[in-house]
Amino acid sequence: MEIKVLENANNVPCEVIVVSMFEGEKTSQELANKFALEKDNFEGKFGQTYLLHTLGQSCAEKILVLGLGKRDEFCPDKLREAAAKAVKKLISIKAKNAVFDLDVEAGKQAVTGALIGNYAFDKYKTEKADRLDEVSFARFSQNDIDEAKIFGEALEFARNIANEPAQYATPSKLAELAQSFNGLETRVFERDEIEEMGMNAFLAVGRGSSQPPKFIHMKYTCANPQKKIAVIGKGICFDSGGLDIKPASSMLTMKDDMAGAACVLGVMSVLYKLNPQAEVHGIIAACENMPGDKAYKPGDILTAKNGKTIEIDNTDAEGRLTLADALCYANELGADEIIDIATLTGACCVALGSAAAGIMGNDEEFIQRLIETAGENGERLWQLPLYKEYKESLKSSVADMKNTGSRFGGASTAGVFLQEFIKDVKWAHIDIAGTAFLEKPEKEFIAGSTGAGVRTLLGYIALDREE
Secondary structure (H helix, E strand, C coil): CEEEEECCCCCCCEEEEEEEEECCCCCCCHHHHHHHHHHCCCCCCCCCEEEEECCCCCCEEEEEEEEEECHHHCCHHHHHHHHHHHHHHHHHCCCCEEEEECCCCCHHHHHHHHHHHCCCCCCCCCCCCCCCCEEEEECCCHHHHHHHHHHHHHHHHHHHHHHCCCCCCCHHHHHHHHHCCCCCEEEEECHHHHHHCCCHHHHHHHCCCCCCCEEEEEEECCCCCCCEEEEEEEEEEEECCCCCCCCHHHHCCHHHHHHHHHHHHHHHHHHHHHCECCEEEEEEEEEEECCCCCCCCCCCEEECCCCCEEECCCCCCCHHHHHHHHHHHHHHCCCCEEEEEECCCHHHHHHHCCCCEEEEECCHHHHHHHHHHHHHCCCCEEECCCCHHHHHHHCCCCCCEECCCCCCCHHHHHHHHHHCCCCCCEEEEEECCCCCEECCCECCECCEECCCCHHHHHHHHCCCECC
16 A cells, blocks of 8 residues: 655545544534534544545545544544544445545554555455555654554564465575565574574474474664664464364464564564664574474473473473573573563463553563553553562473473463573563454454564664664
């Protein structure tokens, strides 16, 4: 979808002009006021729309009035959702272009919402989804529009790759994509190199699959980086559960168990456009967790990259094993901050549903900055604790720890496990198990991948950058 900026929407020929209306107020279009308000008593409640055919009385063929609810209850998040609803309405009437003339100051959210609303994953359908071809926005700054387009590009990339079937989005494909990005130094480590680095926990997870594991390291830098950030995405390209195999119904959406990796790929793909003043390392330990004849087994003892030993209690708790070695690798890079993002635990889904992702870590200020950045960019993070009591259930009689503990407090227990592989660095763990993939439409999103974490990580990395 092409996006343009207009100084104003006056006398601009288009199929549809979209105008906003708060409850009890008027729109910028007198024709809409005459019919929507005076004739049909349109109230402008949030999410309501009113479509008017102008019959030649305007430069637009139609006017779409978008209800924003009460002005004193309005927030930027609502505009993103409303803009997505408007785009979906425009698509339903087969419009191909539109001008948005919204009486609010939230350009980035409006454009992001429009891009989300125009999304469909129809690569494998013979009949393609309808989409808008062109949208113009009046009243908003070029900078806001440009930034929203970059965020939207990263978000679409992440959603596309996480929506792909596992037969396409293999570890090798993720590595190929990472190597295609502009502005990065990228290295892909093969199985023998991964073994030489001592990443035995990661290697064990991938042993049961015919797909070779790939350890992916992408690096962005600038002339004078102010800090070094490592972002790690869980890259389980398909999770059968391994020998502790999942029920068939639980396996249906396991192509999305690499949503963390998809997020990191999306973020890294656009960094050169945002020009952040930081050195950013994107890290993915990519493999499949399958029950092949070489699969790792319950009771096995693995040695991670930092020398700690792990007794396998359940092969379906595999993501934390791959992340353990990736975290060790990030520590060795000398990063100032490490963020890992993963569809890690069903327990986080139980705790928070799809309304928020869980976050935990070892530095309160760092966590709060990420929570605030998420909120500013339309995502929610909710802090979960890392109490020492959770470590009790990870104790093993034959190794340093087990890979699973009690089912109670499972999200935090997984976080405590990961913390064992962090040393003297600010670290945050984001569990997107409940937010990464939707079984039915919610707010601005259709069913499927949401690109969870992309806007948060991009927003955080781009806090300090040269315009």
